[in-house]
Amino acid sequence: MNSKSIKILGISAFYHDSAAAIIENDVIIAAAQEERFTRDKHTPDFPKEAIKYCLEESGFSLDELDAVVFYDKPLLKFERLLETYYRFSPKGFISFAKAMPVWLNEKMFLKKLIKEGLSEIESYDKKTLNLLFPEHHLSHSASAYYPSPFEDAAILTIDGVGEWSTATISHGVGSDITLIKELNFPHSVGLLYSAFTYFLGFTVNSGEYKLMGLAPYGNPESPEVSHFEELIKKHLIQIFEDGSIWLDQSYFNYATGLRMVNDSKWEKLFGFGRRSPEGELKQHHCNLALAIQRVTEDIVIKMAHEAKKLTKSKNLCMAGGVALNCVANGKLQALGIFEEIYIQPAAGDAGGALGAALAAYHISYSKEKRKPIVPDSMSGSYLGPSYSDKEILQTIKKVKGVYHHFQNEGNLYETVAKELTDGQVVGWFQGRMEFGPRALGNRSILGDARNPDMQKKLNLKIKYREGFRPFAPSVLAEDCQDYFELEGDSPYMLLVAPVNESRRQKLPTDYYDKGLWDRLYYQRSDVQSITHLDFSARVQTVHENTNPRYYGLISEFKKQTGYGLVVNTSFNVRGEPIVCTPHDAYRCFMSTEMDVLVINDFVFFKKEQPDWENREKWVVNFKMD
Numbered sequence: 001m002n003s004k005s006i007k008i009l010g011i012s013a014f015y016h017d018s019a020a021a022i023i024e025n026d027v028i029i030a031a032a033q034e035e036r037f038t039r040d041k042h043t044p045d046f047p048k049e050a051i052k053y054c055l056e057e058s059g060f061s062l063d064e065l066d067a068v069v070f071y072d073k074p075l076l077k078f079e080r081l082l083e084t085y086y087r088f089s090p091k092g093f094i095s096f097a098k099a100m101p102v103w104l105n106e107k108m109f110l111k112k113l114i115k116e117g118l119s120e121i122e123s124y125d126k127k128t129l130n131l132l133f134p135e136h137h138l139s140h141s142a143s144a145y146y147p148s149p150f151e152d153a154a155i156l157t158i159d160g161v162g163e164w165s166t167a168t169i170s171h172g173v174g175s176d177i178t179l180i181k182e183l184n185f186p187h188s189v190g191l192l193y194s195a196f197t198y199f200l201g202f203t204v205n206s207g208e209y210k211l212m213g214l215a216p217y218g219n220p221e222s223p224e225v226s227h228f229e230e231l232i233k234k235h236l237i238q239i240f241e242d243g244s245i246w247l248d249q250s251y252f253n254y255a256t257g258l259r260m261v262n263d264s265k266w267e268k269l270f271g272f273g274r275r276s277p278e279g280e281l282k283q284h285h286c287n288l289a290l291a292i293q294r295v296t297e298d299i300v301i302k303m304a305h306e307a308k309k310l311t312k313s314k315n316l317c318m319a320g321g322v323a324l325n326c327v328a329n330g331k332l333q334a335l336g337i338f339e340e341i342y343i344q345p346a347a348g349d350a351g352g353a354l355g356a357a358l359a360a361y362h363i364s365y366s367k368e369k370r371k372p373i374v375p376d377s378m379s380g381s382y383l384g385p386s387y388s389d390k391e392i393l394q395t396i397k398k399v400k401g402v403y404h405h406f407q408n409e410g411n412l413y414e415t416v417a418k419e420l421t422d423g424q425v426v427g428w429f430q431g432r433m434e435f436g437p438r439a440l441g442n443r444s445i446l447g448d449a450r451n452p453d454m455q456k457k458l459n460l461k462i463k464y465r466e467g468f469r470p471f472a473p474s475v476l477a478e479d480c481q482d483y484f485e486l487e488g489d490s491p492y493m494l495l496v497a498p499v500n501e502s503r504r505q506k507l508p509t510d511y512y513d514k515g516l517w518d519r520l521y522y523q524r525s526d527v528q529s530i531t532h533l534d535f536s537a538r539v540q541t542v543h544e545n546t547n548p549r550y551y552g553l554i555s556e557f558k559k560q561t562g563y564g565l566v567v568n569t570s571f572n573v574r575g576e577p578i579v580c581t582p583h584d585a586y587r588c589f590m591s592t593e594m595d596v597l598v599i600n601d602f603v604f605f606k607k608e609q610p611d612w613e614n615r616e617k618w619v620v621n622f623k624m625d
Contacts, residue, residue, distance in 0.1 A: 006365055007060050009051065010357030011114070012071040012139075012349050016042045016205045019350035020050035021383075021435075022058045023357045026146065026370055030057035031383040031435040033350045036580040042206050046117035047353075053385055055121070062124035069360045071352035072136035073163050074110045134359045136162025136352065137320070138177065140344075143355025144317035145172040146362060148342040149372040152315065154307035158300065159320035159348070160190035160205075167243075167303065167320070171311040175362045175369045180310050186255045187247050189299050190322050192237060195252060196292040198260035200285055201275030209437075211289055212327055213470050216534040217519070218290025219283065219512045228291035231269055237295070243303030281468065281516060297328045304337050314339040319355070323347040323494075324437065326538050330496035333487075345381040345492035346436035354435075380546030381492060382442055384433025387582055392599050395582040399590075402608040406601045409549070413556035416598055420448050421560050424595035425462055427571055429585045430549050431600075434578070438493045439570035440540060441474060441550035443578045443585075445594065447529065447567035449473055454529035454567055456521065461593040465574035468520060470538070471567045473530040476554055477541040479564035483527060484539050493540040493568075499531050529567050540568060591618035 010021040013034075021031035030053065035041050037049030055061065062068075115126055134142070140157040155170040155177065166188035169181040183189075193211070194204045202210045218225055233239065238246040251266065253259045267273040275285055300322065307316060316338040323329070324347050333341050344351050361367050370377075396403055406412035419426055426446045434440045445462060447454040459467050472493055473483070480486055486497035503525045511519060525531040544551040558564035571579045573592060579585045582599050589597040590609065597604040606612050 006066045006361060006367070007058070007064055008357040008360050009054060009065050009068045010071065010353040010355070010360075011047060011051070011068065012353040012356070013046050014044050014110075014113075015349060016044050017348055017350040018043055018045055018047040018050070019346070019353040019435075020047045020054045021354035021357050022054040022060070023354075023361060024058065026358065026361055026367065026377070028147065028354065028377055028379065028383060030054045031346070031354050032385065032433065033435070033577070035577040036384065036433065039577060039584075041575065041577045046113065048117060048120055051118070052121055057385070062118055062122055063128070065130075067130040067132050067360050067364070068114070068118070069132045069134065069356040070110070070114060071134070071139040071349070071356040073133045132356075132360050132364060134356055134363075135165070137165045137168045137182070138179075138359055139352040139355035140319040140347075141168065141170050141172070141177050141317070141355065142359035142362070143346070143351040144319035144323075144342060144344040145177060146355075146358040146369060147344070147377045148315075148317050149374050149376055150315040150317065150340070150342065151369065151372060152313050153317045153342070154311040154313045154315065154338070155317045155319075156303055156307050156323075157318070157320040158189050158303065158322035160194060161185045161188055166190060169303070169307045169310055171313065172317065175367060177359075177363070181242075181306070183244050186249055186252070187245050189245060189296060190320070191252075191254055191260075192245070192247060193292065193296055193322065193325075195254065195260045196288070199266055199274050200289060201277050201279055203277070204260060208321070209324065210466070210469065212293060212325055213532075214281070214286055214289040214468060215293035215327070216290070216470075216532045216536065217281075217286035217468060217516055219287060220290065220534070221512055222287055224284065224287045225290050225294075228270065228288050229294060232291060232295050235269055239295075239299055239302065241302065242306040243299055243301075245299060283516065286516065293327060296322070296325060297331050300325070300328045301332055301335065301337075304332055308337050316341045317344070318342070319344040319347045319351060321348045326494045327496045327536070329494055330486075330536075333495060334497075340488075342376065343492065343494045345378060345438065345494065347494075348437065350436065375489065375491060378435075380543075381435050381438075381440060382432040382547070383435040385580065386432045387600070389600065392582045392602055395586060396602070399583070399586050400610055401586060401604055402610070404603045404605075406603060409552060409601075410556075412598070412601060412603070413553045415603065416553055416596065417556040417560050419596050420446060420557055420566060423448060423451055423454075425454075425458065425593070427585060427589050427594050427597040428550075428553070429571065429579065429582065429597070429599045433580055436492070438540075439568065439578055440491070440493065441542060441547050441568065443571040443580075444474075444568045445571050446474075447471075448561075449527040449530045449565050449567045450561070450563060452521075452523055452528040458529075458567065458569060463569065463573055464592070468516065470532045471530055471569050472538040472540060473527065473565045474540045474542050474550070474554060474568040475565035476551065476558065477543045479558070480539065480541050483565060484537060486539055489541045489543070490539045491541055491543060491546065493538055496536050496538050499525050499527065499535045499537055503527060504531075504535055527563070527565065530565070587618050591615050
């Protein structure tokens, strides 16, 4: 007789990137971020809609669940808050006065908040609800280790802060995760990086990837970059051989203040003030971005060496927001410290919902980790909702869309690939939505990587975002080494690798004397639109077994052009989450200068749509992040 299956709902909420995930035993059934449903980017709200989706996808009711698991321990976090204010008092009283009512009225009663939130979804027996609270970094560790293909792995988690921990090294063996070493607040790699995100004019907790994208605009030959690195290491941070750090809190305000840094001290240190969010990007901004990126890479690599030393494992699992720094990840992989590296595709707080559920199953319920699944048990991270032809046709009717329905996949791929070769921008909406921050070919905007104007067109006419932002390639897995210096696979777009030397153009001797935009638009390779200024690219390898339709489209594009890769960026505009529904996709298509939209087998050409030139009709007030 089979033993009873265990059904667990994981939740992350009340900070940023709220999400829900549901598992049956250790099988991941569904996972999604709340922002995709409410259209409020990085929302901290209780993930009511994401939970509804997870329950619907699984077919379970709340009463059928064995446990509901929240991704951190709120009382431990409250202890850290109180102790921090006490330690820094009287500094930070205004921040204390603002934070305390929220904690005393809401977060101290988190069990009540969660139960009330669940009640808004459906009625259930509150008395029998089993509510669990693993620690924040255990949730991160579990999110990476348990879906990985490893039975033994070092686990490195790095983020801003959980309860007290800001980074941890653990050892996963079988179903057990053992914490070995931790770095505690206020000393934090994630908060250090966020401080530079703030100072360089981007939004904390959402703009860190912009800082990473800005770094290659720094001049690696400039003495200013080295000078900035020296200033950071002399005044802001001490870095120890094990990767632990000490931050001089006189330069930072995040512990008790309302801002990340002491603006006046930073201005005096670096010789310029904080950039306004829409201010002009100058070379010293780019050079500072490169300096902090290099410092961050140094810390991450030292932590990885320490994890190897302490665990002796040949494998590494990574999670936490800093694990989304794919430049550092690429450098780490290239060093070969570990034979294999697995990074949770939803490495930030959203992934904590999944990690919480998996931690409960394996640790609270003492269940074994199943035999390794290759590449992992994340289903290519396609864990969100999908939509039937009936639902798509209902949307088409509502928006009065004009479409072509392809019943033959080969004809669909041939038509769409031809549009790409002709320089058209294609919205590609297929199957289940991705879980995590990256679009992986199911909610993507696609273009021709060979087209030297594609990067500019996508940024300024489709995404409506900063022109300096780079784009990533999706490449057929078997063709990856034809284009990139990358050993192994990168299915989740979490590794940056160099473009092959054979594809590069020689740079002029005065290249770094040119202005930022002149350098950006200088022809660097035969795949210009995915080649960043430092000849790097954030690679997604596309595999036939995880996404046969995306693989089929790129294969047809290769058949027509000889190139087995396309530009892939997330299907959204600046300030909006990635699209979730067919209606989201059609509205984004109509409100931008996108040329073609594909929703499953339905194809829409912009100039065939009614009132297609009236973009304002479809535009909502995009919040600038």
